[in-house]
Amino acid sequence: MALITKTLPAFACALAVNAACAAAPATAPNVAAHQPQIDKIVSEISPQRIEATIRRLVGFHTRHTMSDTESDTVGIGAARRWIKSEFEKCNAANGGRLQVAFDSHVAPVSRRISRPTEIVNVVATLPGTQPASADRIYVVSGHYDSRNTDVMDEKGYAPGANDDASGTAAVMEMACVMSKYKFDATIVFMTVAAEEQGLLGSAHWAEQAKQKNMNIAGMFTNDIIGSSRDEHGKADDRQVRLFAEGIPVEKDMSDAVRSLILTGGENDTISRQLARHVKEQGERYVKGFKVSVIQRRDRYLRGGDHMPFLERGYAALRFTEPAEDFNHQHQNVRTENGVTIGDLPEYNDYSYIAKVARVNAAALATLALAPASPQKVQMRTAQLENDSSLVWQANSEPDLAGYRVVWRETTAADWQGSKWVGNVTEAKIPLSKDNYFFGVQAVDKDGNASPATYPMPLK
Incomplete structure (x- = not known):
């Protein structure tokens, strides 16, 4: 099953509030490559x-x-x-x-x-x-x-x-x-x-x-x-x-x-x-x-x-x-x-x-x-907004490259889209948390990705 990667709207990384995009490296590890x-x-x-x-x-x-x-x-x-x-x-x-x-x-x-x-x-x-x-x-x-x-x-x-x-x-x-x-x-x-x-x-x-x-x-x-x-x-x-x-x-x-x-x-x-x-x-x-x-x-x-x-x-x-x-x-x-x-x-x-x-x-x-699945993944829910803001605890592995956020529609069984956000501990995605399910994966430098962690509400 190949993950269907849907790119975010072009304006997303231009938003000042999207610090995760600014922190992301120019090239992400290739998680689809064979080891x-x-x-x-x-x-x-x-x-x-x-x-x-x-x-x-x-x-x-x-x-x-x-x-x-x-x-x-x-x-x-x-x-x-x-x-x-x-x-x-x-x-x-x-x-x-x-x-x-x-x-x-x-x-x-x-x-x-x-x-x-x-x-x-x-x-x-x-x-x-x-x-x-x-x-x-x-x-x-x-x-x-x-x-x-x-x-x-x-x-x-x-x-x-x-x-x-x-x-x-x-x-x-x-x-x-x-x-x-x-x-x-x-x-x-x-x-x-x-x-x-x-x-x-x-x-x-x-x-x-x-x-x-x-x-x-x-x-x-x-x-x-x-x-x-x-x-x-x-x-x-x-x-x-x-x-x-x-x-x-x-x-x-x-x-x-x-x-x-x-x-x-x-x-x-x-x-x-x-x-x-x-x-x-x-x-x-x-x-x-x-x-x-x-x-x-x-x-x-x-x-x-x-x-x-x-x-x-x-x-x-x-x-x-x-x-x-x-x-x-x-x-x-x-x-x-x-x-x-x-x-x-x-x-x-x-x-x-x-x-x-x-x-x-x-x-x-x-x-x-792969690295361990990220811990303490949470979705910010303190205010009404159409974006989705996630935070998580940093992994400890020395070969960690960073994280990617994955998502799918609420009626889908498998992940449909993804966004590499870099070695950060928070990210804002311009998709509504009301309309999608999200997860966060840890990725090492060779492209090995962990299973996703589901975010719990953070008020």
Whole structure:
């Protein structure tokens, strides 16, 4: 999705009150240019390696959360040790920048846990290299556990090739490719357990992050990204669904949410802003592929590992294939009336998974190279005027070039116009705040732009 840049009226910068225009440099960084490092990352994502990883995961017979942990060939214990060893191999080959570890806790008996069970996430962290950005963290996950029709069946064959060896393989491939490169901010590649038993692995990690006051600036989960065919056999390998929550579910409405609603900003939550960034960057770097933003938290009757992050106030998104075939999810492998049912690797499209992984990688790379989204962005509302005056807090990154203001009509989903305003902390735009939605992006000297921040009213 290319941003449609509409120029401001020619008289705008001639106005004495428009100090932002006077401060703007003659040439702005080219935010539409491809970054060579990101092009390399995208080109290195391999469908062949993804397929090999998925078939290896399927080979563990079952990865049910309560399955065998002692065997070296069967069960979730063997699977998690193998995943960790693969991360470590990539780390050794790529200069030792990844920090690979198990993240473990014991889940008590609950509706889908019949006995106290150790839940183990496998986490590979690529630390940021810019001190001003290293504590800003982006998380990408897939869940490596699998299930049958009976969610408590811990011994039956549960290949889980699509749900969710596909997401797990994508995350592992991204980690192995992206750990060759350096980024300003930190990226966490995580394969989580016990998604099928109630999102237990991701909830534990997200809660620990919240307690440690970690700066999680964005989270993606990849869950069921394996097939490009629907239940009727119709193929669509040119798009992926990206689920993005609007107004967060809260028992008591926070002041921030109340301000969003009062100003009509229901479509400008941090998750929706993150989704706009993913769509723009994913479609820029993966030509001919569409990121279809679905403006809801998740599908009906379903959930994913982004939800514990949303519940703790983080921006989080879910990638899922365009049309699911439910014969190949949550089903015992069998044949009925000549139809094979079950989540088997032959029903995956490995080139399609690679495309989704490339979108993830491009979005993560641009986020981790760009400055943080501007903070304390506000719209002046103390007087009646037909212009829009915005103020914000200065970023701290040493490679910051400045800021640009973006806008769209109130009925539009994506940004339609933009104005480079330079390295300033306020700008006046000759468009009415009553008629447009605005945002402010931070841009570095290479043209990497942050997700936009929605302005809150300043009286």
